[in-house]
Amino acid sequence: MSSPRTADRRRFLQTASAAAAAGLFVGTGRPSRGQESPNERPVFATIGLRNQGWAITSKSTKFADFAAFADVDADVLGANLEQLEKRTGKKADGYKDYREVLDRDDVDAVMIATPDHWHTKISVEAMLAGKDVYCEKPLTLTIDEGKLIERVVEKTGRTFQVGTMQRTESNQRFLKAIALIRDGRIGEIRKVTCGIGGATGSPEIPAIDPPAGLDWDMWLGPAPEADYRALPEMRTGYGGGVPLYTNCHYAWRNWYEYSGGQMNDWGAHHVDIATWALGADDSGPSKITPVSYSLPVDYKNGYPTVADRYNSPTKFEIHAEMPGGVPLIITSEGDNGILFEGTKGRFFVNRGKLAGKPVEDLESNPLPEGAVEAVYGGPVSENHTANFIDAMKSREQPISDVWSHNRMLETCHLANIAIRLGRELKWDPAKREIVGDAEANSFLSREPRKGYEIQM
Incomplete structure (x- = not known):
């Protein structure tokens, strides 16, 4: 459920993105192909490829094509280019310098999985180059970096997804946990650990x-x-x-x-x-x-x-x-994991379990129909990338927005x-x-x- 402030922000961003596409914002760069034809399969590039970089790329090949990779380690870059070709049957171009990726007209969005200290610079420059951005968590190294990214999202109207995937977990444990709280199953929250x-x-x-x-x-x-x-x-x-x-x-x-x-x-x-x-x-x-x-x-x-x-x-x-x-x-x-304690009960949630009496009580007293979807703000996407691409097409912000x-x-x-x-x-x-x-x-x-x- 979006707060009024979040809803207002999303409405603004829809207007901002339309203005950006029309060239009304300074520094937004060219519109991406995804803006011009939202029904096309988007073209992505990944910047930073060890471990999580390949993880988010491999999960996204179902929804997007990858035209380019960038990494400052030649061995990592080469190995991932080979993995991509083996997985998809298609070749991508490889670069050491991420700026060569941002210069490409055919890239709609970048996925960033560099170490944290690089996140803000690449994210900002990508948005100013007209790209939508998916960036791994934690988004920033400092608090002021976060404020800068917010300003650039507002300025450019770009779609920006942060990789906090627990908001889009396929088994929905965390969404169910929040739905339990919103339905009053533990009363008023007294402590969270x-x-x-x-x-x-x-x-x-x-x-x-x-x-x-x-x-x-x-x-x-x-x-x-x-x-x-x-x-x-x-x-x-x-x-x-x-x-x-x-x-x-x-x-x-x-x-x-x-x-x-x-x-x-x-x-x-x-x-x-x-x-x-x-x-x-x-x-x-x-x-x-x-x-x-x-x-x-x-x-x-x-x-x-x-x-x-x-x-x-x-x-x-x-x-x-x-x-x-x-x-x-x-x-x-x-x-x-997370322990929620309230005036009427408590429960624990992590990636492996959702446990406690309020959870056990769901067997005889299930959540209202649509309770999980209400937390998510609509039908739950297949995964984080699917939610990102849906937001790219609608020109809104995804479930894990920068704010x-x-x-x-x-x-x-x-x-x-x-x-x-x-x-x-x-x-x-x-x-x-x-x-x-x-x-x-x-x-x-x-x-x-x-x-x-x-x-x-």
Whole structure:
């Protein structure tokens, strides 16, 4: 169910996209082929291809054709081009520089699965080049990046999907969870706990030459200049085939320079559902309290004092005061998932189960017809890409839009700032700034490295 503000925004964006197609907005670039003929099979390109990049591409070949890939690692690029041809029987062009993808007239939309520190620059430049955008979560590295993306979506009228796939889960557990809450099955919500798991630190990781085929300077991009680091031991299982301890492939999630640790990884999934359930998509917390936390290295003034080890939190318990005074607890302890507690009951949901007495009661007292669809805002799409393409055709925004995503991600970003500074933060969700703390507010943005500024 959309809030009035969300509905107004969507109506604006329909008007904005029509104006953009007519050339009434500066910097929107040429209209995509998808705008000109919405019944055609859209043409996509993927930027950033390891792991999740291929995952979202392979799920999307049912709905779209892929004309191009871009990745700064030649080995990753080559392997994925081969996989695509094997899967679809069609060849795509490969590039190291994503800007060559954005220059193509035949690409309707880009899917972005680079490390987090690249998301905003590529997303903004893609929209200004006339492309719709699907970008993996977490969308941003800082809160101010989120505000910039919102402004560019409004300016260009582009469709923008964020890859928080729990909003479009095929078994609908999370949608059913929100439907239970909206139907009053647990009464008024009194507490929400998001278990997102902890992390581990690392040994000292030496600086070495980057592997052949990897453009390390371009991989760093907007992030601060740094040495490539890795130990010989290799990762196995998911994300395997790269060093277990490194500041590059896969392990970049453990470094604040490129990501936000577990808080922005699993937190971007579960805090999203919790915020949605609380009806706080257009608001946010008023206070963030770091009850306990453990950092793997020493910090001074919010910055790690060494550069040779992982630096994001390994354990934590954060209390966020949400609208209505409802506490949202984000913890590294307990089961991975979300526990909703209300005046009339409680239940737990994650990707494997939806459990508790209110759930058991559905057998004799099912949800009203259409309750899940009401949460989703209409018929539930087959998957996230299908929802994205539907939104491209209608020129609306999809189920996981940039505004709701940024609002929930602000809670995660603020939690990380509170941990880094070791103190409670008061947040003004209307002004979207930290109250009375200039040092903390300095963490809402970060200057890009020279030569990698966003091209507006």
